[in-house]
Each structure stands twice: as structure tokens, then as C-alpha cells.
Amino acid sequence: MGKDADIARRIQQISLPFIPYGRQQIGEDDIEAVVEVLRSDWLTTGPQVARFEEAVAAFAGGRHGVAVSSGTAALHAAMHAIAVGPGDEVIVPAITFVATANCAAYLGATPVIVDVDPATLLIDPEQVRQHITPRTRAIIAVDYAGQPCDYASLRQIADEHNLYLVADSCHSLGAEYRGRRVAEIADLTVFSFHPVKHITTGEGGMVVTNTAELAERMRRFRNHGISTDHRQRESLATWFYEMTELGFNYRISDIGCALGLSQLKKLPDWLARRREIAALYTAALQNIAEVQPLHAAGDVMHAWHLYVVRLAASVDRAAVFQRMRAKNIGVNVHYLPLHLHPYYRQRVSPAVLQLPAAEAAYGQILSLPMHAGLTDDDVMRVVSTLWQAVAGAC
């Protein structure tokens, strides 16, 4: 690149800074909360973990929270709690992050990948019904983009067939379905606190449940399958512990939970801001015929982890993606459908895996930047750039 072109590019990047699709918000209050823990006696499982568990469970509408080292560990713990094992089948939607299916595979079970509703990209209850076999143990519903699934239908199907209903709510902390908060419906509800999610602990996750026995199993599972933790032993003045089942070290730190507690205070404001941004996008995008936001149902409170649009079939999504990135707009694609990942492609019968709704959507979807730190001007810059990118004018 010539010197002048290089300078021109740098000027453009300064005037049009990169807008990531998702990003954490860290304030001085968060930093102080973490520093306070660093000066205290506990770095790992201490008082902040229990406080964070109670606060998130209360916020999400469940009785017990079990915090672990990631959303993936939380999904694994949830599958362990309901004793999923070899020979079992767990129904999952095609459009999700790989961890939703991997948690069943970790335990030797088979994830059964089913198609999604083409309007919302949420798991299609009719597809769930059609894939139930005598081996089915659980359904994992994913609140894709932050929109709760059709839980009335899913709960009914789960109860009819005596299945566990697990909500992968990694996108939907703060969402409501028909006036009920996300953790009030499923048997186990899973959250992630990765930095792109609504609140962060650095890395972290949690399962919320109303069943004390399931919570107890997950507490053991995150600590090697040992029945007491080190603080309990200290307060009982005993050295004795025993391992009753095979577990992992999936503990989360007090450092992370102090950050999470500090973040949680700001979550209601952040959710409100995400809803404002979504409304701005939806209004502005009405002017671009080739761009259709995903359907948002009227009877839910969407948490807007992602703002996903669908481009008309005539539009070249790859070209739009490249043009947006060239203009410093961090668009993304969520997700390559599960059954198209080589790992799963090799493990499922191709006859079973024709998932037309997921496959058609995958070629057309684009996630626009969505996080509480976006300004109205950022949103307008994204929309006007998208308009140019679709028209091939940039």
C-alpha cells in the first residue's frame, strides 16, 4: 500500500472506529469490586460465589443457582444432574452454539439435531415431537438471540413424554415468556457470563433450578464429585472428605463472582438499552427491502443478546459481510448449523439430517452489532452502511 493510501485508510479508521458485534461494559465500580476481593482471604470459592448464585437465581426467577467456570460447564453439569448417559438421546436445535450439543456428547449420549422455526430460528416444537424415541431423555431449548422459545408447547411435550426440559438461556438472561422469567419454566436453566453475554465474570456460567436435589448434584459435580467443599470443612473443623461420584474442577472464582455481582446491578439498565437499540434497528431497517429482522413474538420480553437480520435470497451475504467488515462494522454469523460441523456430520446419518429451515437461514443471516455501549449514532452508521453494502454501493 502506498503512503498516501495508508494514511487515507488510517484516517478512515480513526473517523469510523470499529464497532464490535458484542462487547463487555466494565466500569470503575466493577474494577473496585474485583480489587476488594484480591485484598480478601478468598480468591476462589468464597462468599462471593454464594452471593452471586443467590442474586442471579432471584433475578432469573429460580430458587437455586449453581455457578461454574463457563456456560459450557453449566450445560455439562445440567446433563450430569439429570443422569444423561450412553444410549440416551437429547434433542437440540440446529441453530445454536456447539456447546448445546457437546454437553450430551461429553456423557456418551447422542444429540438429536432438529430443525428450527424459519421465522424465529427457535427450536420447532413439532420437530421435537417427531424426533422423540424411547431413548429420549431431555430437550435442550435455546433462546436464540435472546428470544424465549415456545415454552408452552415444549413444556407440554416434555411432560407428556416424561422428559427433562433444559433451557440454554445463554442469550436470554432478563427475558420473559408470557410474563414469566426464563428460569421459571424449564427444569434447569443455563446461563453464560462470557464477555459477549449480558453480564460477565470473565469466564463463567450458572445453572438455575427449582429442584434442590439437582442443585446438590451439580455442586458436587463442579468440585470433583466431592461431597463437601473446603469452606464447609474449615467451618466444621474436619479434614475428612470423600468423593462419591466422578466430577470435575468446574469451580468459578470469587474474583469472577465479585465482578458478576457488580455487573448484575447494571443489568436492568443494559437490558433497557438493548431494547432501545433493537427498536431503533427495527424502525430504520424498514427502509431496506432486502433486509428483514427475525420475527420477535409479541408475547415475550426479548433480551436481545443478538440482533439478527435475514438478507433476501437475491443478496450475496458473503459480499455484504466483507463490505461491512471493510467499513469497520463487526458483523457476524450465528451460527453454522450443528449438523454441518464436520464432527457432527460424520456422526449422524445424512438421511436424518435434512434440516431445510436451518440450512436456508444459515445462508442469509447476519448479526448486526448489539451491546449496551452502542450509541444511537453507531446504530445509524450500521444501518446506513448495511444499506450501501446491500446495494453494492460501498
Ligand SMILES: *Cc1c(COP(=O)(O)O)cnc(C)c1O
Ligand atoms: C455462550 C454460549 C454457550 C457457552 O457458554 P461459555 O460460557 O462460552 O462456555 C452455550 N450456549 C450458547 C447458546 C451460548 O451462546
